[in-house]
Amino acid sequence: MNNINCICETFYNCCNIPIKAIDKTFKELHKYGYSNNLDNMFPNNLIKNFILKNDVILHPNNIISVEKNIHYMIIEKYNLYFILGPTSSNNKLDNAEIPFRPLSCLEYFENLLTNIIDDKLLFDLRCKSYNTYVRKSIEYVHNHYYGDINIDDLSKHLNINKSYFCNLFKKSTGTNFSNFLNNFRVEKSKKLLVDNSFSLLDVALEVGFNNQNYFTIVFKKVTNQTPSQFKKQMLCNKNEVY
Numbered sequence: 001m002n003n004i005n006c007i008c009e010t011f012y013n014c015c016n017i018p019i020k021a022i023d024k025t026f027k028e029l030h031k032y033g034y035s036n037n038l039d040n041m042f043p044n045n046l047i048k049n050f051i052l053k054n055d056v057i058l059h060p061n062n063i064i065s066v067e068k069n070i071h072y073m074i075i076e077k078y079n080l081y082f083i084l085g086p087t088s089s090n091n092k093l094d095n096a097e098i099p100f101r102p103l104s105c106l107e108y109f110e111n112l113l114t115n116i117i118d119d120k121l122l123f124d125l126r127c128k129s130y131n132t133y134v135r136k137s138i139e140y141v142h143n144h145y146y147g148d149i150n151i152d153d154l155s156k157h158l159n160i161n162k163s164y165f166c167n168l169f170k171k172s173t174g175t176n177f178s179n180f181l182n183n184f185r186v187e188k189s190k191k192l193l194v195d196n197s198f199s200l201l202d203v204a205l206e207v208g209f210n211n212q213n214y215f216t217i218v219f220k221k222v223t224n225q226t227p228s229q230f231k232k233q234m235l236c237n238k239n240e241v242y
Contacts, residue, residue, distance in 0.1 A: 004021050004029050004030050004080070005030045005032075007021070007082075007113075007116055007117055008020070008021055008030050008031065008032040008082075009032050010116050011032075011084075011112065011113050011116055012032040012033040014112060014116075015109055015112065016033070016099055017033065017084050017085065017087055017099055017101065017109060018031070018032065018033035018034045018038055018084070018085060018086065019031065019032050019033060019082060019083065019084050019113075020034070020042070020082070020083045021080055021081070021082050021083075022047075022080070022081050022083070023079070023080060023081075024079055024080075024081075026044075026047075026048055029080070035097055037095075037097060038086065038097055038098070041066075041070075041086060043064075043066050043072070046064060046066060046072075047064075047072070047074065047081075047083060050062075050064060050074055062074045062075065063103065063106060066086070068090075069088050069089050069090035069093060070085075070086050070087075070088055070093075070098065071085055071086065071087055071088070071089060071103065071106075072084065072085035072086060072087075073085060073087075073106050073109070073110065075110055075113055075114065077114065077117050078117070082113060082117070084106075084109060084110075084113065086098050087099055087100070087101040087106070088100050088101070089101070089102055089103050130172045130173070131168055131172055133158050133160050133165060133168060134168060134169050134172045134173065136158055137154060137158060137165070137169065137177065138180075140154060140157065141180070141181055141184055142184075145181070145184055145185055145188060145207060145208050146206060146207055146208045147208060148208070149181060149208065151165070151166065151177055151178070154177075165177075181208075182218045182221075182222065183222055185207040185208050185209065185218075186207075186218060186219050186222045186223065188207045189203050189204070189206075189207045189215070189219065189227065190230065190234075192206055192207070193227055193230055193231040193234065194231065194234045200212050200215070200216070200227055200228065203215070203227065215227065
């Protein structure tokens with residue numbers, strides 16, 4: 001359940017589009033970004049009819065129009081339904097609570113949500129097959145990535161031989177621990193880079209790198225872009241979408 005909450009919150013924070021998650025029995029698991037007004041607008045019967053395939057007229061990409069300019073998108077993943085919306089394709093809609101998003105942009109939001117879902121749920125499924133020590137080390141990174149982490153201290157924390165841990169981690173995940181840690185920190189840094197209130201040094205320190213130069217080297221190795229290039233590209237994409 002925590003992963004579903006995290007998926008909805010992450011998506012809303014990225015796109016400012018209300019989102020709900022429901023299961024196959026139509027039980028609401030989590031929602032984010034809904035006021036009482038928006039919640040009252042939610043077309044429960046229409047959503048249920050869509051899931052049951054009962055006479056619902058759709059735009060491409062599983063978009064339901066409940067009024068001429070008000071739309072919902074429904075995405076099915078891993079036996080769950082994620083409902084995005086309402087959004088409006090009319091930027092002069094009287095209801096200011098409903099975000100204006102052209103229909104042409106909804107494919108972008110679908111791809112973004114799919115990536116978030118895969119990142120949260122698939123990773124969790126993979127972890128269940130890992131050795132206990134490997135799983136605990138990954139959980140430790142998730143909770144302490146912003147601090148100083150080294151294999152010596154982590155091995156002591158796990159009460160395991162350092163060499164044995166390194167071999168075990170590489171065998172289980174296909175990469176060594178240092179690469180995993182750097183990749184994780186780079187992914188965390190991407191969310192901060194699009195925030196103009198953070199300098200590159202701020203971002204580097206926030207995700208656990210000791211200096212900006214090393215952060216830039218690692219970021220480019222992982223993404224083939226410098227942090228500055230990534231930031232510029234993401235800001236351009238954001239301006240194009242909105």
